[in-house]
Amino acid sequence: MPSPNNSVGIVTPQHVRFDAPLPLRGGATLNGFELVYESYGTLNADKSNAILICHALSGTHHVAGVYSEQDKKPGWWDNMVGPGKPIDTERFFVLGVNNIGGCHGSTGPKSLNPQTGQPYGASFPVVTVDDWVQTQLMLADYLGIERFAAVVGGSLGGMQELQWSITHPRRVANALVIAAAPKLTAQNIAFNDVARQAILTDPDFHGGDYYQHGVVPRRGLRLARMLGHITYLSDDAMGSKFGRILRSGAFGFGFDVEFEIESYLRYQGDKFAESFDANTYLLMTKALDYFDPTHHHQCSLSEALKPATADFLVVSFTTDWRFAPERSREIVKALLDNNRQLSYAEITSSHGHDAFLMVDEYYHGVVRAYLERIPL
Amino acid sequence: MPSPNNSVGIVTPQHVRFDAPLPLRGGATLNGFELVYESYGTLNADKSNAILICHALSGTHHVAGVYSEQDKKPGWWDNMVGPGKPIDTERFFVLGVNNIGGCHGSTGPKSLNPQTGQPYGASFPVVTVDDWVQTQLMLADYLGIERFAAVVGGSLGGMQELQWSITHPRRVANALVIAAAPKLTAQNIAFNDVARQAILTDPDFHGGDYYQHGVVPRRGLRLARMLGHITYLSDDAMGSKFGRILRSGAFGFGFDVEFEIESYLRYQGDKFAESFDANTYLLMTKALDYFDPTHHHQCSLSEALKPATADFLVVSFTTDWRFAPERSREIVKALLDNNRQLSYAEITSSHGHDAFLMVDEYYHGVVRAYLERIPL
Numbered sequence: 001m002p003s004p005n006n007s008v009g010i011v012t013p014q015h016v017r018f019d020a021p022l023p024l025r026g027g028a029t030l031n032g033f034e035l036v037y038e039s040y041g042t043l044n045a046d047k048s049n050a051i052l053i054c055h056a057l058s059g060t061h062h063v064a065g066v067y068s069e070q071d072k073k074p075g076w077w078d079n080m081v082g083p084g085k086p087i088d089t090e091r092f093f094v095l096g097v098n099n100i101g102g103c104h105g106s107t108g109p110k111s112l113n114p115q116t117g118q119p120y121g122a123s124f125p126v127v128t129v130d131d132w133v134q135t136q137l138m139l140a141d142y143l144g145i146e147r148f149a150a151v152v153g154g155s156l157g158g159m160q161e162l163q164w165s166i167t168h169p170r171r172v173a174n175a176l177v178i179a180a181a182p183k184l185t186a187q188n189i190a191f192n193d194v195a196r197q198a199i200l201t202d203p204d205f206h207g208g209d210y211y212q213h214g215v216v217p218r219r220g221l222r223l224a225r226m227l228g229h230i231t232y233l234s235d236d237a238m239g240s241k242f243g244r245i246l247r248s249g250a251f252g253f254g255f256d257v258e259f260e261i262e263s264y265l266r267y268q269g270d271k272f273a274e275s276f277d278a279n280t281y282l283l284m285t286k287a288l289d290y291f292d293p294t295h296h297h298q299c300s301l302s303e304a305l306k307p308a309t310a311d312f313l314v315v316s317f318t319t320d321w322r323f324a325p326e327r328s329r330e331i332v333k334a335l336l337d338n339n340r341q342l343s344y345a346e347i348t349s350s351h352g353h354d355a356f357l358m359v360d361e362y363y364h365g366v367v368r369a370y371l372e373r374i375p376l
Numbered sequence: 377m378p379s380p381n382n383s384v385g386i387v388t389p390q391h392v393r394f395d396a397p398l399p400l401r402g403g404a405t406l407n408g409f410e411l412v413y414e415s416y417g418t419l420n421a422d423k424s425n426a427i428l429i430c431h432a433l434s435g436t437h438h439v440a441g442v443y444s445e446q447d448k449k450p451g452w453w454d455n456m457v458g459p460g461k462p463i464d465t466e467r468f469f470v471l472g473v474n475n476i477g478g479c480h481g482s483t484g485p486k487s488l489n490p491q492t493g494q495p496y497g498a499s500f501p502v503v504t505v506d507d508w509v510q511t512q513l514m515l516a517d518y519l520g521i522e523r524f525a526a527v528v529g530g531s532l533g534g535m536q537e538l539q540w541s542i543t544h545p546r547r548v549a550n551a552l553v554i555a556a557a558p559k560l561t562a563q564n565i566a567f568n569d570v571a572r573q574a575i576l577t578d579p580d581f582h583g584g585d586y587y588q589h590g591v592v593p594r595r596g597l598r599l600a601r602m603l604g605h606i607t608y609l610s611d612d613a614m615g616s617k618f619g620r621i622l623r624s625g626a627f628g629f630g631f632d633v634e635f636e637i638e639s640y641l642r643y644q645g646d647k648f649a650e651s652f653d654a655n656t657y658l659l660m661t662k663a664l665d666y667f668d669p670t671h672h673h674q675c676s677l678s679e680a681l682k683p684a685t686a687d688f689l690v691v692s693f694t695t696d697w698r699f700a701p702e703r704s705r706e707i708v709k710a711l712l713d714n715n716r717q718l719s720y721a722e723i724t725s726s727h728g729h730d731a732f733l734m735v736d737e738y739y740h741g742v743v744r745a746y747l748e749r750i751p752l
Contacts (some may be wrong), residue, residue: 027629125629126629185611185615185619186611186614186615186618186619186620186637187606187611187614187615189620189635189638190602190605190606190637190641193602193637193641193642194599194641197598197602197645198574198599200631219577219578222577223570223574223577223599226566226569226573230566230567235561235562238561238562239561241562242562243562244559244560244561244562244668251402251666253402253403254502255572255576255658255662259562259569261569262565262566262569265566265569265570266569266573269573282631286631289634289635290627292620
């Protein structure tokens with residue numbers, strides 16, 4: 001029942017529980033877990049039209065559609081996923097899943113640990129991109145999907161796609177790696193560590209067990225998000241949107257909000273601190289830091305990507321300085337070293353890293369054309 | 377008594393008190409103030425060989441030399457200032473001064489307010505680059521220096537130099553503006569605001585009056601400095617120095633220090649939080665945000681720099697992304713629009729913004745050659 005604006009319409013999250021113990025890359029074991037996911041479109045008879053969307057740091061399983069007629073806020077990639085949209089739900093069965101360690105329904109730090117009846121909190125183990133891929137694989141098995149028509153991800157989601165293609169090449173026909181990087185640089189890690197330190201040193205963090213204290217480390221999470229936002233936007237985009245514009249038109253010579261950019265960042269920080277879980281933020285940034293498929297290959301990305309047999313579409317954005325086009329080019333080069341089928345698009349955009357979430361005619365056209373060529 | 381390594385040797389800070397009320401740009405009045413300064417070299421008979429060094433965010437009056445034979449830490453620009461060094465104390469009388477609002481001896485938030493007998497704390501007024509130039513002018517008058525042979529500044533120090541040249545053109549013969557920008561961008565302001573919010577929301581900040589509570593907002597100041605450091609270094613420099621090197625050689629899957637870059641940043645943050653005053657940090661970042669000589673000139677830097685008659689040397693560094701070469705080029709263009717005498721050097725360096733504090737043969741050679749041509 002697509003709505004007039006090509007939305008997938010009203011959607012309902014689904015839950016699945018896996019009871020077997022899950023050994024994690026970090027050495028710990030999770031005694032069973034739950035995944036929350038959404039799907040859009042219809043799985044065809046031979047289950048060959050499924051596309052998995054992997055989310056980024058603060059993303060969720062809620063990729064497209066709304067939860068009610070009144071819901072003003074559609075899923076985070078609603079401009080990309082829907083009937084007639086680049087990821088076309090009239091052809092594909094599209095799957096969004098919240099990763100474990102998350103805070104939107106899949107088992108994570110704020111979930112109750114069945115063994116204690118208390119939230120996991122600090123006891124929730126560190127999870128990695130490998131672990132997420134493993135749980136996504138279990139979901140695919142549960143749904144009977146032998147091979148994804150495509151696995152798609154932007155930013156940290158793109159890293160999950162890379163891991164899918166390396167670990168389970170036979171289960172990925174096409175790989176869309178958007179605004180990603182093969183691994184973080186020292187500067188990327190540095191920004192993550194400042195964000196983590198903001199949370200870890202917030203007196204309301206209580207070593208990660210703030211749930212029991214009836215507080216949340218709001219200050220730390222707010223700072224983390226403000227900082228994150230600076231890295232998601234380009235200097236240019238910030239300049240044209242906010243420049244040096246003053247809220248009141250004159251300097252206040254104090255420490256209240258003065259520049260529009262301050263107002264914007266503080267608002268984004270406050271909003272995020274209301275809704276996101278600080279322990280999840282810590283876990284997501286760690287997963288980013290740890291991701292490095294070259295780690296066991298003498299830093300050679302070509303060696304690391306040797307098992308990846310999917311057909312690739314790699315996309316980068318010119319003003320993205322978090323994961324600059326150079327980082328995507330590393331992936332492209334490594335794939336070329338392995339003589340893989342690939343397409344690469346470097347999209348001219350002023351929107352920085354966030355461009356992967358925005359509407360851009362060329363970008364959407366490339367994704368659409370790439371997916372349209374997949375025979376079903 | 378120069379030491380073997382061309383140091384100015386043991387130096388002693390001097391103090392001067394100005395008792396007249398100082399009206400500030402922000403509307404407040406400071407009821408007298410004290411400046412701490414140092415000088416190196418000898419003022420010549422006609423007082424024509426004085427060079428003023430303006431410090432940046434965390435700089436001080438202690439530009440060169442040491443405080444004792446045992447002192448292992450020379451002044452912050454000891455590689456640049458000394459006998460036979462680029463800013464040659466055998467020719468020039470070099471003056472370093474701590475700005476008001478600072479925390480190293482000049483009147484600032486942690487100074488005692490004579491009217492209350494308590495530290496100024498939150499009641500210390502916001503100061504601007506204009507105000508600093510005014511107080512530096514008062515010091516020049518006190519020392520009988522009618523015209524500086526040169527005013528020199530890097531980063532925020534370069535902004536003070538620009539203001540000197542605009543407001544008091546007849547008192548500056550040569551202007552050295554290094555790694556500076558004519559005004560902050562939205563992204564620059566955004567980073568400053570995250571740093572300020574880290575301090576302002578630290579529960580130990582107590583609205584700026586933490587001195588009375590026997591605490592300091594160490595957490596906030598530490599985060600501010602960690603973040604600052606990321607913007608002072610280039611991505612490249614961080615990459616070659618730290619890369620993804622792990623302290624213990626293996627992932628720890630926890631939140632302790634793992635990557636060398638984390639260790640470095642936390643150490644820098646801790647060290648800074650031990651010694652710097654949080655209120656001063658707030659004031660310095662505000663002075664940066666406010667600085668905009670184009671503000672009353674319809675954003676035209678050419679118009680703003682029209683009064684500046686000094687001979688200029690502008691220097692930028694290729695990997696500086698805090699104040700990129702493009703920002704220095706704006707200054708150069710505006711000076712050219714006014715047909716001013718100028719030299720411009722864009723130094724190839726991997727060290728980012730911090731390059732202005734480091735030894736580089738070409739950089740030091742340019743400064744040396746520029747100053748050597750000044751007749752005395």
